[in-house]
Amino acid sequence: MSMATATTQPVERENYLNKHYGVGSWLFTTDHKRIALLYLASITFFFFIGGFFALLIRLELLTPAGDLVQADTYNKLFTQHGMVMVFFFLIPSIPAVLGNFLVPMMVGAKDLAFPRINLLSWYLYIIGGILMLHCMLTGGVDTGWTFYTPFSTAFTNTKIVEAGLAIFVAGFSSILTGLNFVVTIHRMRAPGMTWSRLPLFIWAHYATSIIQILGTPVLAITIVLVAVERTLHLGIFDPKLGGDPLLFQHLFWFYSHPAVYIMILPSMGVVTEIIACFSRKRIFGYSFVALSSIAIAVFGFLVWAHHMFVAGISVYAALVFSILSYAVAVPSAVKVFNWTATLYKGSIHYDAPMLYAFGFLGLFTIGGLTGLFLAALGINVHVTDTYFVVAHFHYIMVGGAVMGYLGGMHFWWPKISGKLYPEGWARLAALIVFIGFNLTFFPQFILGYVGMPRRYYQYPPEFQVLNVLSTAGATILGVGYLLPMIYFLWSMRYGKPAPDNPWNAAGLEWKTASPPPTFNFDKEPVVTWEAYNYEELDAPHKEEVPVAG
């Protein structure tokens, strides 16, 4: 079994990419790695559609007047931007691509527990995506991605039911991914891979899966109720008929607040792997980082009503939800401090994945701290539905989640494709994304704080300077996102072949070939070491230094 460690002529080795050819071998594959690539292509497609809407929004806001699009069109633009980005890009992004690819390999399994259900989940995603595309092409939705009732059920005449159905179907794709991960992590670990030896990426995905499993069905039933109320004119959420619009908001945010943690937790997992590798250190406080993921998932279910502070919930409920929202900051801060402590006295390498991880650290910290502003009842009332909120959640969902996603894509690209990406370009892109992101969204904090409401297509002229800055930043950000796509595609054909472990990283996924064989390992791995044993990995080098001196 010396095949596993052979590094000569990796091109000729049989792997998951070259084992079969043809469209059928991809569309009917049950290999988790191929399904990850199917997801990668699909979510990239939707990312650029969502980005296209964002571009139009920013162009409209370049001038105070509503001159590029009409108000109705603008409503549809921000609605579709939100729906596509949340349900068809961010939710599946890291779990369905990197998680799908890495979870079985990191635990030392041949595949996920249910490979066919994994493929089914991709097909559900695609069906949901096609429904969403059809919905957009035939008129779209104008309620905002939140579907608030009774506007969505009794007033708007846009495609609510179809968009709801699209999200309902895509939701089941998300549930099945989470289910597969939990069963795989529980039942498919290689001999010796105990819970305390799991990479923290796995802990993060375990926590994410809990939210996907327990949260998504509530959104599904809420969508069913909206669709039934709208088509049959029932009074479940319509106050005119005795229903309660606040009930809708409770049910909606019961999923949609934890959904933010579906986006950020996997990103935290990615960043943990990257920081440990490029600091060449064991992660500081392993069990705290692991359990803080679980804590975020649990607390995340108890804070939803902080989206409703001005909606008319009782002041006592608001107080409780405010305090609970602060509580989420504790495990989040535990993570940030532990990452920082890991960096301390580490031997830090500034490769592209690490640049993204640094970007994540800064942006997530800003996003998280402004989240505390919003959890405070007094400030929340002041900035509700302003650009302050928009800036805050973009710092988390783009600054946090997407930075982590891109960092992870760079970190594992050699493993996924078997090719090295051009490092210089990648560092440049990371820099461009960071600058573009801050230029886009930092002005929005100020805009919101001085009173610019969200979801308006016109604004007073005194807001123009900051809006121009934001739009300029968005174009830079767009370039930053296009670059990796171009050089990743380029590297697939022209990139240098990647060695099995280009970063000298810990983790089972680096102990197999790049790209891996179809069943991941030529020989079932047996784990006898702790996660992040970088001191051991680097030990020979450390001994060599004094000898050379």
Next chain:
Amino acid sequence: MGAPTVGSASHGSHNPALLHHFVDEEQQRDAANLGMWIFLATEVMFFGGLFCAYLIYRGWYFPDFAAASRSIDALLGGTNTAVLICSSLTVVLAIYAAQTSRRVMLIAMLVLTMLFGCVFLGIKAKEYRDKFVEHHVPGASFNFDHEQIPGSSPVRYANPRHAEIFFALYFIMTGLHALHMIIGLGIFTWLLWMAWKGRFTPEYHTPLEIGGLYWHFVDIVWIYLFPLLYLIDRH
């Protein structure tokens, strides 16, 4: 996870139902069972949203809900409860039959389970028909005027708008439950076909176990639905 079990590559000697990515049959069975339990957790949350809505409106509009609840037939609902409990018993007996290699009993119990399921759906259809005839289906032809609130003196009448919410929830909850029953019948048709082919052995009957888990879950949902919908304010 126990001791290392490296080198179990000899697939030939295994049950053909063992999929290649599992180490052994025990791992496969554990994975399938855990997967079904997790799926049932999602189902709990799925129905949970409805139960939440129900509890809120029941609290707000209790007298109207009581009046509306009186109009559905508790005897039919009670019969259906008994039918489903019997079907859960036959599911357990089917698994017992598979564990003890009694193929005829296995097939008989699966058929009996499906028969109970069909009886349940038949009675449910009769109840729906009654509601349709009485104009108690929410929508344009809904009519719940001059329906007395139980135990009110002087006599008060239920607010039709609020009663309509009860019926909306009644139809959505029992409708979703009936949909799960129909899916369950589909699963059991497949189980029956596998049992007919003799695929289940004392060592391998995982599909029966997870299909049975699903069936029990659907039964339990009904055990909650019955008192919540049929027995409001009945003494």
